[in-house]
Amino acid sequence: MRVLAAMSGGVDSAVAAARAVEAGHEVTGVHLALSRNPQSFRTGARGCCTAEDARDARRAADVIGIPFYIWDLAERFHADVVDDFVSEYAAGRTPNPCLRCNEKIKFEAVLDKALALGFDAVCTGHYARIVDRPGPDGGSGAGDDGVLIRELHRAVDPAKDQSYVLGVLDAGQLAHAIFPLGGSTKTSVRAEAERRGLAVADKPDSHDVCFIADGDTRRFLAERLGAESGPIVDSSGKVVGSHSGAYAFTVGQRKGLRIGDPAGDGRPRYVLDISPVNNIVTVGTADELVVAELEGDHLRWCGAQPDVVSGTEGAKGTAESAVEFECLAQLRAHGEPFAAVARYDASRGTVTVRLIEPARGIAPGQTAVFYDGTRVIGSATITATRRPVAAQAA
The missing domain is CATH 3.40.50.620 (HUPs)
Incomplete structure (x- = not known):
């Protein structure tokens, strides 16, 4: 060749x-x-x-x-x-x-x-x-x-x-x-x-983001997006600090929050949510980072589509509009895979992933890659996360 x-x-x-x-x-x-x-x-x-x-x-x-x-x-x-x-x-x-x-x-x-x-x-x-x-x-x-x-x-x-x-x-x-x-x-x-x-x-391997040679992502973004101060609030809405740009944070982040006081029980706080619309960064405890379900789009099958566990017919009964399959979902480049059940809805172009064991600190924008053993099934961009039902009710 x-x-x-x-x-x-x-x-x-x-x-x-x-x-x-x-x-x-x-x-x-x-x-x-x-x-x-x-x-x-x-x-x-x-x-x-x-x-x-x-x-x-x-x-x-x-x-x-x-x-x-x-x-x-x-x-x-x-x-x-x-x-x-x-x-x-x-x-x-x-x-x-x-x-x-x-x-x-x-x-x-x-x-x-x-x-x-x-x-x-x-x-x-x-x-x-x-x-x-x-x-x-x-x-x-x-x-x-x-x-x-x-x-x-x-x-x-x-x-x-x-x-x-x-x-x-x-x-x-x-x-x-x-x-x-x-x-x-x-x-x-x-x-x-x-x-x-x-x-x-x-020769040493390159690492981090290749186009940010000094590894300072916050500086790189600040130069392009400018500074815009805003509040840091806890999950109850109480203001606990301030920031100079919400873009400098990511869900699950613990360091660099510049919050003077820990949570009420003394535990460290982490970024839970970033809202660019109102420029608010929300922080909370590690328990509040728990994720039980993901939703994603931009699904790409890496090779053949997986075997279907269950499926539903399309509106006219002629084509399958949704497929469900068991998989291992890897949510970070070097993270451990999680046993999951994924359901792809072709009519909406979205995939919903239910994690058998919950994960922590998963951010929208990250990629979920699906495996069957060692084989890559496909991938999707995470658009939303949902906490366990019990945690939402608490």
Whole structure:
């Protein structure tokens, strides 16, 4: 196959490209220039997309022996990821820019361009596995066309698993994706890079939000949204403090509230709700963060739709308008999955997720990714949360 390897300048994408070559593919490396004004050097392990990263990617491509190009996607990245990040915070939600980048940049803008240029697939250094399995007829394919069912699964190394941030990929995108590192550990990848003579073998990983190099999200948002003071209130409506911008908070946050007094019983307080309309931040106890049910939209099936536990017919009795399925719901990039029952209402375009055991501190704007064992079923953006009935009545 003709494969386009996205090379960030880090060790993972370099080894992934090398493995794609070793697998017999015709590989071309590409570095995505995503910053409008890239810095010359990285700040420690934070951020990416610097001039140094581009040079590291080019050197790795030279060692591997593949053609290399730089694609300028800064404007598209700014519109689809950075502007989205800012507007979500302004609306009182907590977005995950890594998922948006995978959906809109790496597996939409890049994949579309790659296919138009005659490439068959895009290869990245994500830690996740793709499994092709026979169709339900027991033969070699799904249905009559002989096409295998492609599934996205967790990586072998749970500490590095990145299937959560890939849960936004749909079946069409998954069909043209290659993840060579899904069966490896980070330690083995670094050792392999050393053996291959790749200078990035010991390069630190980037972390946090890649386009906020110093990690100061509050400052980044303040520069774009400005300061607007408002009250911090407890769940009874009593004013307990003030803030200079509701966007600087996220549900579940404990530190940085600048509240002089603890709750009446002496327990620490956490952010319960952010209301951008009236610029109010509501705080309360940890018990008030408990969530029993979620609602979401922007549902994307990652491969085949799951087996239906129960369903209802459409208004004319000709099509299924709602499906219900058991799953494990992961609500944060590095969080533990929760056993759940999800119900997707196609007529409304929403999904309701009932958690078997309640979670804490789940914010609108975050992404719920649904699993069947290690397989990713799909994902949805959380739009609302509901507390247990007993807690609401208290």
